[in-house]
Amino acid sequence: MTIMMISFLIQSSALGLGAVVCPRVLKARSSVERLQVACIGVNGMGWADLSSVGSHSQVQFVGFCDIDSSRFGQADQKFPGVAHFADYREMLTQLGDKVDAVIVSTPDHMHAPAAMMAMNMGKHIYCQKPLAHTVWESRQMSLLAQKRNLTTQMGNQIHSAAEYRLGVKIIHQGVIGKVREVHSWVGVQGRQYNNRIDRPEASVAPKNVEWDLWLGAAPERPFAPDVYHPFKWRDWQDFGSGALGDFGCHLLDPVFGALELTAPTSVVAAHSGTNNEVWPGPETVTYTFPGTKRTAGSSLQVHWRDGGLMPPRELAQMPDSMELPKAGSLFLGEEGVMVLPHVGMPMLFRNKQSIKDVALPNVQAGNHWHDWVDAVMEGKKTTDGFDFAGPISEAVQLGNVAARFPGQALGWDTLSLKISGVESANRLLTKTYRAGFEVKEVV
Numbered sequence: 001m002t003i004m005m006i007s008f009l010i011q012s013s014a015l016g017l018g019a020v021v022c023p024r025v026l027k028a029r030s031s032v033e034r035l036q037v038a039c040i041g042v043n044g045m046g047w048a049d050l051s052s053v054g055s056h057s058q059v060q061f062v063g064f065c066d067i068d069s070s071r072f073g074q075a076d077q078k079f080p081g082v083a084h085f086a087d088y089r090e091m092l093t094q095l096g097d098k099v100d101a102v103i104v105s106t107p108d109h110m111h112a113p114a115a116m117m118a119m120n121m122g123k124h125i126y127c128q129k130p131l132a133h134t135v136w137e138s139r140q141m142s143l144l145a146q147k148r149n150l151t152t153q154m155g156n157q158i159h160s161a162a163e164y165r166l167g168v169k170i171i172h173q174g175v176i177g178k179v180r181e182v183h184s185w186v187g188v189q190g191r192q193y194n195n196r197i198d199r200p201e202a203s204v205a206p207k208n209v210e211w212d213l214w215l216g217a218a219p220e221r222p223f224a225p226d227v228y229h230p231f232k233w234r235d236w237q238d239f240g241s242g243a244l245g246d247f248g249c250h251l252l253d254p255v256f257g258a259l260e261l262t263a264p265t266s267v268v269a270a271h272s273g274t275n276n277e278v279w280p281g282p283e284t285v286t287y288t289f290p291g292t293k294r295t296a297g298s299s300l301q302v303h304w305r306d307g308g309l310m311p312p313r314e315l316a317q318m319p320d321s322m323e324l325p326k327a328g329s330l331f332l333g334e335e336g337v338m339v340l341p342h343v344g345m346p347m348l349f350r351n352k353q354s355i356k357d358v359a360l361p362n363v364q365a366g367n368h369w370h371d372w373v374d375a376v377m378e379g380k381k382t383t384d385g386f387d388f389a390g391p392i393s394e395a396v397q398l399g400n401v402a403a404r405f406p407g408q409a410l411g412w413d414t415l416s417l418k419i420s421g422v423e424s425a426n427r428l429l430t431k432t433y434r435a436g437f438e439v440k441e442v443v
């Protein structure tokens with residue numbers, strides 16, 4: 001990866017540009033009427049992704065992969081006869097050119113190994129949020145998608161919700177003036193699905209679970225019931241990404257979109273303590289971004305809070321009778337405030353009054369999954385491709401590096417992908433991969 005490549009990627013992202021994706025699929029099959037899709041992770045969010053993509057009339061599934069053989073039921077019932085696999089590497093190798101596009105809906109630690117393999121084979125990707133498990137992986141995902149000219153979409157579907165789109169337009173229309181500061185918050189916290197901070201006793205995986213494949217790139221550890229697979233992997237640093245990783249790519253999406261943010265220049269986290277195993281309880285993460293044409297000054301602070309921590313209510317300039325939503329973002333502008341609930345209609349305030357004298361733009365919701373399919377079929381770019389989503393995922397995972405050094409400000413140089421201030425934090429920008437699941441650097 002060269003500085004020039006990174007610089008180009010960042011500039012493209014900042015300008016909302018990016019390569020126009022050539023219709024690879026259409027070219028490859030002259031009379032193509034179907035997009036042949038393989039799915040990695042078919043239950044949990046994988047089912048939501050699969051059924052939503054599968055409701056597009058031009059989609060045909062050619063492979064279902066899940067490490068747990070008990071979890072194919074819904075997928076098989078709705079889309080019978082699709083070949084099953086436990087190992088995505090076998091699926092992609094065996095199906096080869098039969099696959100045009102891949103959905104990756106595994107736990108976070110396996111997004112990049114699976115998606116990068118598929119992208120290296122020229123497959124278009126729909127990948128769940130956060131795009132990847134580390135800052136370095138997030139960068140590689142964006143670089144590879146751009147290098148291979150692929151049509152990609154991160155699976156933060158509310159990017160396409162009318163409420164979030166409207167929030168972005170309101171800022172772009174200048175209704176609250178230039179933005180001075182942002183606060184985003186969510187109720188959940190990093191460690192909440194297991195009531196534990198240390199590893200459980202070893203147990204034997206049930207026959208239906210391919211534990212070694214579930215671990216994938218992560219360091220080896222024994223199976224234990226009801227603490228990792230399914231869903232509860234979120235709490236653990238080796239597999240999940242904390243509350244910031246779980247919700248940051250949702251909540252910060254309209255913040256990046258509205259303010260055209262690129263990469264922060266520094267980040268600092270605060271919480272009551274954690275260890276090397278699990279993510280912290282309630283935390284705050286404060287980012288400083290370079291100012292943009294949408295912001296009031298030469299820099300902008302974005303304050304993240306989770307686990308029930310809320311911004312001071314007075315900042316919202318709401319009438320006394322109103323409360324902040326349980327999750328959302330607060331855009332403090334020079335001429336008013338926008339409260340953007342997660343996910344709800346934007347509310348505008350000034351001096352404890354609702355701002356009423358504005359004509360709000362008419363905004364339609366998109367179908368995040370179908371928009372990706374259409375873009376692949378038409379050789380176009382999506383609005384939430386890895387050029388846009390990669391920097392959000394990088395910021396989120398940079399916050400998770402800061403969480404391991406609470407109270408210490410980390411300076412961030414996005415071009416060289418380096419932290420200053422706390423040298424040892426650089427090690428956490430990436431991780432070590434178990435053999436067979438490595439992610440190759442894009443050169």
Ligand SMILES: NC(=O)c1ccc[n+]([C@@H]2O[C@H](COP(=O)([O-])OP(=O)(O)OC[C@H]3O[C@@H](n4cnc5c(N)ncnc54)[C@H](O)[C@@H]3O)[C@@H](O)[C@H]2O)c1
Nearest residue numbers: 041043044045066067068071105106108128129155230231
């Ligand atoms: N966009 C959203 O609103 C949303 C909501 C929930 C989860 N997610 C994201 O979706 C992803 C999955 O989360 P979840 O809650 O569904 O997790 P989960 O553990 O409940 O489900 C994951 C599924 O993938 C399978 N799987 C695990 N490792 C695999 C591998 N290596 N290869 C193939 N299959 C594998 C599991 O057996 C399971 O069926 C995560 O990245 C999460 O952040 C997004």
